[in-house]
Amino acid sequence: MKIAVAKETRDGEARVAVVPELVGKLTGLGYDVAVEPGAGLHALIADGEYAEAGATVDDAAFEGADLVVSVQPLSAQQIRGLARGTTTISFLPVNQEQQTVVELRDAGVTAHAVELIPRISRAQSMDGLSSQxxxxxxxxxxxxxxxxxxxxxxxxxxxxxxxxxxxxxxxxxxxxxxxxxxxxxxxxxxxxxxxxxxxxxxxxxxxxxxxxxxxxxxxxxxxxxxxxxxxxxxxxxxxxxxxxxxxxxxxxxxxxxxxxxxxxxxxxxxxxxxxxxxxxxxxxxxxxxxxxxxxxxxxxxxxxxxxxxxxxxxxMPGPASKLYAQNVVNLVTLMTAKDDEGSSVFSPDYADEILSGSCVTQDGRIVHEPTREAIEGAPAPEPEPAATSDDVPDEPSAPQDPQLDLPYDQEADQ
The missing domain is CATH 3.40.50.720 (NAD(P)-binding Rossmann-like Domain)
Incomplete structure (x- = not known):
């Protein structure tokens, strides 16, 4: 399993999605961590610090990655370079980033938006909005x-x-x-x-x-x-x-x-x-x-x-990156499971409300309903089935006693 840490491409973005002190937590889960050169430069983190922590600093960090993590959404060029089925974690303001969502959908990438993580107690350690x-x-x-x-x-x-x-x-x-x-x-x-x-x-x-x-x-x-x-x-x-x-x-x-x-x-x-x-x-x-x-x-x-x-x-990219990186590690931990042999596997369980709630695109589809409707329009209503002779009653139904439709407590009071 491989995690790639992206170098941010948006103007003015100085944070990085993983800091060296947390690389060990990811490798401890069974992941290889690859970092794009210069990813931590604006947060005053040298490439050598990642290497010392056990990560690989590589221009081809995205190749073969199961998961790509970033702060801002990936650029269109970065998205098009991902293999279908790759998962991404980042901030992804869906109302402002509709073209990015389309790129992710068309590339067959599964994208998780940190700001869509449900605000429940169990998800507090993954809440990037609060940490930032x-x-x-x-x-x-x-x-x-x-x-x-x-x-x-x-x-x-x-x-x-x-x-x-x-x-x-x-x-x-x-x-x-x-x-x-x-x-x-x-x-x-x-x-x-x-x-x-x-x-x-x-x-x-x-x-x-x-x-x-x-x-x-x-x-x-x-x-x-x-x-x-x-x-x-x-x-x-x-x-x-x-x-x-x-x-x-x-x-x-x-x-x-x-x-x-x-x-x-x-x-x-x-x-x-x-x-x-x-x-x-x-x-x-x-x-x-x-x-x-x-x-x-x-x-x-x-x-x-x-x-x-x-x-x-x-x-304040240093502390901001450290806090966000911990959010990312906690979310990755939730996405990691054990196989029958006890080995770690990247296997998100979308029955979990944290993962289903934060997922925007998956398998070539936009799965976040408000975003899908904003981009693709509301789904057409299903046509009603044509009436058949079996649907028509042979004789009028007997009138319903209105008292039977009352709630239990009201019925008891009659």
């Missing part, structure tokens, strides 16, 4: 501290007292909680808000103050918030405005995979912030939580500098 959000949340707080032209912590000196910076964080998922924790460690006064009911306690557990608005909470499936109505969104923005106006820095982290980010902060709200203030929008790539933010750029709105995040985990 952890990195992004830390990075957001550091960016805010670096851009703000004042101290984060309170300083009391013989020359006078410098008050702590006031930070507002919107969104208290993995990224938001890490941003809160990091800003608190740096000494800032932190207030945070999330639409989910459970978030207030999580915010307070990080030492921050929860912003509580007189609005209904919006609990959604899989730990995400459900979509709000426009009237509620307007009211939420109105109630948040004074908190944002008083903040030295605003960090927004609200996002739902595969969907546009919710607009939490309008341009008018940013224009009410004080001179020298900073806004960090982690969700810029998916539309932005802040109106006017631009992914990968710093723009000025009123008195504030607005930093738009772009592939933020890749800005």
């Amino acid at each position: 959000a952890l990195v992004a949340g830390y990075r957001c707080a550091i960016v805010a501290a670096g851009m703000l032209r004042r101290f984060f912590p309170l300083n009391m000196t013989a020359a006078g007292t410098v008050q702590a910076a006031e930070i507002v964080v919107l969104g208290a998922g993995v990224a938001g909680l890490q941003a809160i924790a990091t800003a608190k460690r740096l000494g800032a006064v932190v207030r945070a808000y999330d639409v989910r009911a459970a978030a207030a306690e999580e915010i307070r557990s990080m030492g921050a103050k929860a912003i509580e608005l007189d609005l209904e909470t919006l609990e959604g499936a899989g730990g995400y918030a459900r979509e709000m109505t426009e009237d509620r969104a307007d009211r939420q923005r109105e109630l948040l405005t004074p908190y944002i106006a008083a903040a030295d820095a605003l960090i927004t982290t609200a996002a739902v995979p595969g969907r546009p980010a919710p607009l939490l902060v309008t341009r008018d709200m940013v224009e009410q912030m004080k001179p020298g203030s900073v806004v960090v929008d982690l969700a810029s790539e998916s539309g932005g939580n802040v109106e006017g933010s631009v992914a990968g750029e710093v723009v000025r709105i009123g008195n504030a500098q607005v930093w738009g995040g772009r592939n933020v985990p890749s800005q």
